[in-house]
Amino acid sequence: MAVDMRRDGRVGCAYFVAIDGALFLEEDVGMGGTELVETLILRVQPTTILIPNRAPQDLAQLLERHALGFSEDETEDSDQNRHFILRYLTSAEFDYEIGKEVLASVDLGSPIPNPVRVIGPEDDSADYIGSSRHHRLMRLAGIINLESHLSVGCAGAVLSDLERRIMIENEGPNAEAFQAKSMAMNTPADTMLVSADTLTSLQILLPEVHPNPRIQSSNRSQHKLNAGLSISGLFQSLASTVMGKSRIRQMLLQPSTNIELITERQRVIAVLLLDQNAELASSMRKLLRKIKHPKTMLRYIRGRVDRNRGQLSPRLGDWMALLRFSMASTQLKEAVSSLSRTDEAPLFSKICEGIDSQAFEAIGNLIVHTLDFKLSGENGHTEINKGVSTTLDKLEQKLATVVQLLPALQQAASSYIPRWAVQHIQHCTIMSQLGFLLAVTRNPETGQGVYNGKELADDNWEIVFATKDVVYYKTRVMLAFDERYGNVHTDIANEEIKVVLQLSGCIKEFEGTIYQAAALFRELDSLLALASAAERYNWAAPLMTPSNIINIVDGRHPLQELIVPSFIPNDCSIIVGRGSGDPEEGDLIMGDAMEDQETPMIILTSPNNSGKSVYMRQVAIIVYLAHIGSYVPATRATIGVTDRILTRIATRETALLLIDEFGRGTTTDAGSALFGAYLTRFLSLDVERPKVLVGTHLHDIFHCGIIRPEDGVAFVHMDFGHDPEREDPEDQDDVIDRAEQLVRGQNRDEDPEEMCTVRTAEEEEALMEAEKMARRLMTLQVPRRGSANVRSIRDMLREAMYPNSVEVSDASSHSDSYMDLDPGLDLNLDLDSHLDFNSDMDSS
CATH class of the missing domain: 3.30.420.110 (MutS, connector domain)
Incomplete structure (x- = not known):
């Protein structure tokens, strides 16, 4: 790139x-x-x-x-x-x-040039109409x-x-x-511009590591689950094919601003969610799981036949995948044609018209007629059906005849050797590339056959290869059969390759049909995943409009609600203007939250951990999902076309800005001044004002009248409630008490992660026992060299580590059994293997 x-x-x-x-x-x-x-x-x-x-x-x-x-x-x-x-x-x-x-x-290639411009006589002659350079540039401009x-x-x-x-x-x-x-x-x-920072902040593609070390320490598996949660992962887990997962990622990276395209995707989802189509949609998901990406599937089928020890390379998986693809394609077309109300979404008609059932039936017949999958699986290499190739059938019959002659060949080889050597002739065989061979018992001392034909004046026995017990020789009789029957195995392998190459050539004619079907199934699978998410998580179809507005009723964060016991929905209404297009009558009737007064900016205040950031992200994610054609986590929503979502400060018409905790790290005065300057700048842009959602603790700008509601600003405060199940209201202050405890620990330089780790009673007991053991070991007085034997030192260590479990014994009664040790302390220690007192020791 x-x-x-x-x-x-x-x-x-x-x-x-x-x-x-x-x-x-x-x-x-x-x-x-x-x-x-x-x-x-x-x-x-x-x-x-x-x-x-x-x-x-x-x-x-x-x-x-x-x-x-x-x-x-x-x-x-x-x-x-x-x-x-x-x-x-x-x-x-x-x-x-x-x-x-x-x-x-x-x-x-040489397509017909597309006339773009006429080159006058004042230009160089090489650029005149009709020149080769002129044709190349016209083609390029097209x-x-x-x-x-x-x-x-x-x-x-x-x-x-x-x-x-x-x-x-x-x-x-x-x-x-x-x-x-x-x-x-x-x-x-027609694409919304989003930055990598936005993709990360909204958890569209990249995982977000949980910031709480307590969760990291006490529940590792749950931490990994939360860290990997993303919008992309949410959808991709519901896709059935690699192609569908790839398409979902592409849709997420290129959210569209084309209302027609967005509406078309919504209509597909709506049809798939109809009750009368539920069974067919489930069937389509199962069929899609049988489909493999054609680029991978056709890689070796496209004329690339490998050789494996003289035989056809066993690439049966690719042929079987292509056969499944052909069968599934026809069945998917039938399933789509059986859906109700398919006339509401063009994708379904494209599938019905674009899938050539006859072509896929022909592909399936070619494969089934040519390849014997059952026999291939048994023999470990590609087997061709009988009747496909007359030449191959004759060669296989010839091989069968030769195999029947092997006992007679062994007798012929034994007829002219000494009688005592006949017992060492084990068998005759025929091998690919090697031809006919005579197997003789191997003499382990010499590495040759017990009998090797040295006594024969008119025959030269040549070793071809040997195994542990047998030596294979090429003899005069073997050579004679080679000349008579040839290398049958090699001839068969070559003919098999020829047949498969012919099959590959026939399949190549259908590659366009295969890729066209794959593209349609890729789109279908991605929208099936979006439909599954809408059904599983109770999402609704948003109304898209050219008006520069956001109106969300009962919006939810699609990821946050999956990992909390309960999630409280929230509304959001931001009105900047009616945009460049004329809004339809239904654009402005979303509910009581929608007002005629323009409100381009919402300023959100509340204590820490009350949900400001989650609220801001959920609004942005709902807008984002609407622009990929997905349903959104809300009761209903009207979303104006938005050309970019920014999680850092910038301005652009119809953009959505999320500003969370602006001025962090500065003094209160400096932060308030900068914050007020930015907000007044946004409000001064008139019709080009972006949609702005702000979360802040800087309240000074509100008290001095710099930002006022009549300027088009909505002031919102996050509410929070007490736990109704708590009997004592004063128990609600547990969080504050815990915070004060952590502050005191930090003042004592204690490890924050250790402070946030909650141990069970069993873990506390085990930790105490380990501490006692460590203290006993630290108080041991190791005797100098020669003052004690090895056994006494081992006994000292056992007594220090397990004083209540092991009785100290003298060297003669020492035992390596540890069955009496506390089973709750699984230390996996072997003292005899880890304490090597035969090596030099530090005298200290």
Whole structure:
């Protein structure tokens, strides 16, 4: 992947996918900055990143911080964040004109040129209409946007780097992997812009480590469960295929701002959630689990047949996967066509029209007719059915005849050797590549056969190989049979390969059908996962609108509610304006929380741990889920199209800003001043005001009248209640008492993690016993060398460690049995093996 960024924040990017030989260019994005670069890295997951040596310092620092080999301390970031190599290229390699020429020279076939512009006579003759360069540029302009100057330059850098790799490979086995075979343009025009910080803060993709050391210490398994909880993990656990999981990740990384696309996905989910479709939806999930990704499935089927010891390599799994794919495809089409109200969602009609049942039936018949899966499984290599190849059938019949002749061959070999040696001739056999062989009992002293044919003047017995008990010889008789029957095993293997290659050629004609079906099933599986989440967690379909509003009734945090005993829903209403489009009549009738007064900003206050951060995140997650077409955790919601979600300070029209604890780490006066300046700035933007949700403890700005409700600000306070099950109201102060206890412990320099660890009574008792044992061991007086024997020292240690369990005995009565020790103390100690008193000891 190549990335270029200007100092004004404009970003261009191009990347190459080796497995497909595909080159992708991103549209240049203004004001993208390093946030966009982080998002691109998360989405593309490159192995190598190329940047120009004139790249802005903030871009270089970002990439060097996460690249392999640039940090002095490689442990400061996780391996997950260090998955690419960073390389600097000269700025000339990112030049737009050079990149355009390199792209135009890529051989992508010869499509009909798309006339984009007319080149006048004042231009160079090479650019005249009809010139080869003119045709190449017209073809290129029909594929990519030549106005994305930075991305075009990045694409040139990628192709130049690939060319160097091809030269290094020098037509080696990997040279083809670095050749660009296709080219496409990715456009973010209908995509919400989210930064990597947002993805992390909202737990969209990355896990969030639980900050409570008490939970880390007392319940490790629960901690791991909470740490791995994310929106992506929530959905992916409900997907049935690897393709579906990949599609979910793509949807989460590219939330759409296209209301039509979002509504289309919602309609698919609505159809799948109908009661009359429940059984069919469950059946489709089971069928999807039988489907394997075609790229993996067809990798060896596509004409790549390996040899394994002269036989066809047993790649039966790929053929069986393709057979399952064909059968499941037909059954999935039937299931989709049986759904009720499929006319409400285009995806279902695409599946019914795009899945060619006859083609998949033909694929299944070809495989079943050619391959014998039962016999292949028994023999460990690919077996071809009878009747598929006349040549193969004759060769196998020939092999069967030869096998029947082996006893007679053994008799023929025994007829001209000494009588005493006949008993040492064990058998005759035929092996692939080796032909006919005579097996003789091996003499362990000489390593040769007990009889080796040395007495025969007209026959030369040659050792081919030997085992522990048998030596295999090539004799005159064996050579004669080789000439007569040939290497039957090799001939059979070659014919099997020929048959399988013919089958692969037939399957190749259906690759387009297979990939088309896979793409449809990928979309179906991802939306089935979203439907499962909506059904399982009681989510509702949001109403999307071009108006710049958020109205949520009984909203919930989709992750937090899974790990707490009860979750109290909350409403949220933010109105900035009606947006650029004309809102429909139903946009503004969501409930009592919706008012005509514009409220672009909500300022949220409350004590610590009352739920401010959870509330802010839940609002952002609901908005995020709505933009991928998912249902949302709320009773109902109206969500205005939002072009970006920021968890750091920035401004952009229709953006949603989450500001939590602004000014932390500053003095109260400085924090209040900065905080007030930002909020007044946002309110002064008029129609371009972003939607802002703020959580703070800085109350001074409210008392001096800087921020007032009439400015379009809603003041909200998080409420909290006492535990009604507590009999004594004063017991409600347990949290405060515990906090004071921790503060006192910190003042005494006690370990915070140790203070937060709660032990059971059994653990406390075991700890006390261990402490007593350690103190007894520390008081032992070890005698000097020669003053005591080994047994007495062992007895001293046993007495100190287990005074109530082991009786001290003299050396003659010493026993290595520890059956009398306390079974509750599983120390797994073997004193005799760990105490080696024969080695030198420190006299002290």
